[in-house]
Amino acid sequence: MQKYHIPKGGLPPQSQLLTDKAVFTPSYAVLPKGTMRDIVCSHLPFWQGMRMWVLARPLSGFAESFSHYIVELQPTGGSDRPETDMRAEAALFVVGGEIALNVGGRELRLAPGGFGYIPAGTDWSIRNEGDEPASFHWFRKAYVAVEGLDAPAPFFADENRISPIAMPDTDGKWATTRFMDPDDMRHDMHITIVTFEPGAVIPFMETHVMEHGLYVLEGKAVYKLNQDWVEVEAGDYMWLRAFCPQACYAGGPGKFRYLLYKDVNRHMSL
Template identity: 85%
Template structure:
């Protein structure tokens, strides 16, 4: 059992007595999707799945972020799929936040419990099922893999964050650290999935402005994030979707750790269109 805390959407609907005081925002450079928007009426389903529902947090959109999609999937007891992916170009990264799933990837079976991570290369046959009686909940990142002539495709990865030592950022005394699921020196990967952890009071002390698109799901805690020209308060369950070059920084106010699951695209030339 993981000792970490992972926020899990509960669905449902708010009462009619609730005031409309949400912080959802969509701008040309960033979006904030607060946890209160993840209700039953915005769930989706997919072909060839049973006993599932999902919330779509990000999808490719012309004029905005274009490289990836990000789902949160909930599987009932017995739920799963023998054909989860219908696009052979799509690679997958899964991170389990509740219950456990069993993956069969190219004939090899793996069980991922809370904190478990799985990377599935594009074009790989795989299946998935809920391994228990309680609902299983996981994040699913999808991206069209960008192959490079002369470079081998990446191998599958199976891991759990509790077994990976976070790497402190330089000169932060461990107050800002990153848990890496992919080897940053492995050029076969064209995306990275990490968990970023800030201790109370830690900061990103400059406005990051870079080409990588981001999806950031807050797993635990709260902070204030500077996005473009705006300060935005975020907490566990909120999602931030950042376009390339959107300026960004944050301050973790406490009282506990601030942790988020992060997507970014890496290691490839910029395409000409």
């Protein structure tokens, strides 16, 4: 079973120093795990027993193509109307507890490592029927339809049953767990889990059109973001603007793993 960091909320003591690595720049942002406290939680209409941390949202000078939440759902909590925008597709990734979903009349449960894709315009509901809180990541994006191309269907997966694909010429030290089929042009976003063995690197400064949201699930690393080196660890979040140069060294002693969003497979908006 994989490890997944889960925010704990709460507040630090009055004796704690204010110094932290939180930073917001025109090309990237880093939200350390210490920023995810009780007083910055958000709530939504038509939900019961939930709170969430908003990691990214469409905003001038910030995320342009998506929003990303971490939702904490108490026992018996949930919603029969979780989404109020019929343009929004959803991707859910469970990191703690268990959630019960009804997606278009199909009942299923997702435990840690469980993933679900829900197309725009789909009726769905969610509940925590367990005795402990459940936590999951929720990505939302306005689906970009293409004439002559069908919309994706709902699908569900389990990270623990997917074999990571090694990046070329890395001896398996850098690998990607893919939830969407990269050859399926119906999808306009990919959600993946990237894994680095201790000491592994991104050996060049990636600079590309895809916007990124990265949540560190496990381990630690030093990330090069534009002109800066930033230390990150489990529970930290990074947003990278399109074309922001990026690379990293995995620090060890264990694996460095993060949950990654990127927009794909569509013409550039003009």
